[in-house]
Amino acid sequence: MSQGAKFISFEGGEGAGKTTQIKLLGDYLQAQGHEVVITREPGGTLDAEAVRDLVLGGEPGRWSATEEMLLMYTARSQLVRTIIRPALERGAWVLSDRFADSTMVYQGYAGGVPVDKVRALHRLVLGNFNPDITFIMDIEPTNGMQRVHSRAEALNQFEKRDTKFYERTRDAYLAIAKAEPERCVVIHAAEAPEVVAANILHHIKTRAGGDL
Ligand code: Z5A
Numbered sequence: 001m002s003q004g005a006k007f008i009s010f011e012g013g014e015g016a017g018k019t020t021q022i023k024l025l026g027d028y029l030q031a032q033g034h035e036v037v038i039t040r041e042p043g044g045t046l047d048a049e050a051v052r053d054l055v056l057g058g059e060p061g062r063w064s065a066t067e068e069m070l071l072m073y074t075a076r077s078q079l080v081r082t083i084i085r086p087a088l089e090r091g092a093w094v095l096s097d098r099f100a101d102s103t104m105v106y107q108g109y110a111g112g113v114p115v116d117k118v119r120a121l122h123r124l125v126l127g128n129f130n131p132d133i134t135f136i137m138d139i140e141p142t143n144g145m146q147r148v149h150s151r152a153e154a155l156n157q158f159e160k161r162d163t164k165f166y167e168r169t170r171d172a173y174l175a176i177a178k179a180e181p182e183r184c185v186v187i188h189a190a191e192a193p194e195v196v197a198a199n200i201l202h203h204i205k206t207r208a209g210g211d212l
Helices: 018-030 046-056 067-090 100-108 115-126 140-150 163-179 194-212
Strands: 009-010 036-041 092-099 131-137 184-188
Touching: 009 018, 009 100, 018 036, 018 092, 018 131, 018 194, 036 067, 067 092, 067 100, 067 140, 092 184, 100 115, 115 184, 131 163, 140 163, 163 184, 163 194, 184 194
Parallel strands: 009 092, 009 131, 036 092, 131 184
Antiparallel strands: none
């Protein structure tokens, strides 16, 4: 992460602990006196939340992977334009629960859309805009899904897929991390929440230099 850069995304499989860690990091940064904007994908604006309902609802197969990709980028475009870029321009930290890697992983590598097509769409919509740092929360898919099932909430259509799909998403995240070590940090997400949080903070402090 370059000095002063503050856009951080959290990625990984279902139940990996992204939301939990974003809350802990957001609390820490606010206590340090920083403005923090927390957002999620798909979602984060009124319209993008409507897209979220559309794309997560129903059963697997409701949308083709290409249709999902287009919906994700429509929502992402508005989120970046109206929330994320203005927040970064004000000097806020932006913590995003998923971002573009999710499309590359779920619709690209695991969903079957050719990855060069996903990259081309990203360039068309966002140019070279990307997070400064991405934490890839890595967990055995069975462990993550156990956490999701124990939450007693209705499952979305991505949480009703077969084990092979989750294995492909995990492999894809690890491949992205390997290809982009400057941006991506793999976090062992099976540890206790406070251990995971300390690990994340260590990486941020190292990369953010004098900012924290
Ligand atoms: N998707 C896509 O296909 N393409 C895209 O471009 C984008 C998204 C942007 C969004 O679902 C779905 O959209 C996603 C991919 C697809 N697939 N799914 N599902 P979502 O936002 O509803 O779900 P999620 O992103 O996977 O989040 P999640 O299931 O809520 O998990 P999480 O945020 O990683 O975990 P959590 O909510 O923090 O924790 C889950 C439970 O585990 C909870 O009860 C915690 O108390 C517990 N927990 C958390 N940390 C720990 C530790 N360390 N130990 C033990 N227990 C823990």
